[in-house]
Amino acid sequence: MCAAQDDDRTVGRTGEFAVIDRITAGRGQAPTTIVGPGDDAALITSPDGRVVATTDMLVEGRHFRLDWSTPRDIGHKAIAQNGADIASMGAVCTAFLVALGCPAGTPMSVIEELNEGLWREATRAGGSIVGGDLVASEQLVISITALGDLQGREPVLRSGARDGDVVAVAGELGRSAAGLALLDAGVDCGADDALAALVRAHRTPLPPYGRGPEAADAGASALTDISDGLIADLGHLARASGVRIALDRAALTPSDPMVRAASLLGADAGDWVLTGGEDHALVGCFRTPPPSGWTVVGAVRPGSGVVVDGVGWDRPGGWESY
Incomplete structure (x- = not known):
């Protein structure tokens, strides 16, 4: 899909600065932007006085496939996975920097x-x-840096969970993993709206950005986004906090379309909920009942690691880069 094909308007023929001009022309800026694209660097306001920053990279063939997702889907996902990290600190997104590498024939x-x-x-x-930046590369590579503002809140870290907290989730779990499994198996979901929705969940996740600041305002003791899988990401949180996370599998029920997809593929939909990443839901620990819209899925206990119905998880808990 990155080959020149019949369109002679390639990146190489257009030229670096003409490409940049074309993709920035006519775009409005958030109120926090003082100087946007076009100078040596951007200038962003930080009313809180502190800046939340994160970065992530997507590599063609490793993090996305152009035969499975459209370029628009890939751009959406690149922003979503970084924006979810900002939300998981209790902050709101203000600005994104985009570095793009691609072949000249794109x-x-x-x-x-x-x-x-x-x-x-x-x-x-x-x-x-x-x-951002634009460079020549052998394959499509997208690197995003996201900035956020705490608006006077204290950041909600992974390290604040304490014995007696409840664990709650905002957003979907396992739908992206189900969609990926359907794509990997080559299932044609076009005529099945429910299965097609699972594929869309993988291609274009919808993080609940506002739930991060909401959790911070509600006094969340710890918070993280679920990018690698619920067990994997709660494992990081448990380690940082020096606690054990006890999950209740009955509270983590997969949806009917996920159960149907699992039956079709000979998989376990419950495992998708526990280990599937890239839905970019949020999971937090609360000393008081969480806000409406959050689902309680477990509790914080003394000890270490993550257990499901009292039993340690002895299988892969989610995505690993290596």
């Missing part, structure tokens, strides 16, 4: 569609794209 139509996905999700997250 059609401009691919870049334009990718750019549309980036901008749409950046806007939904509450920020805007304020700058």
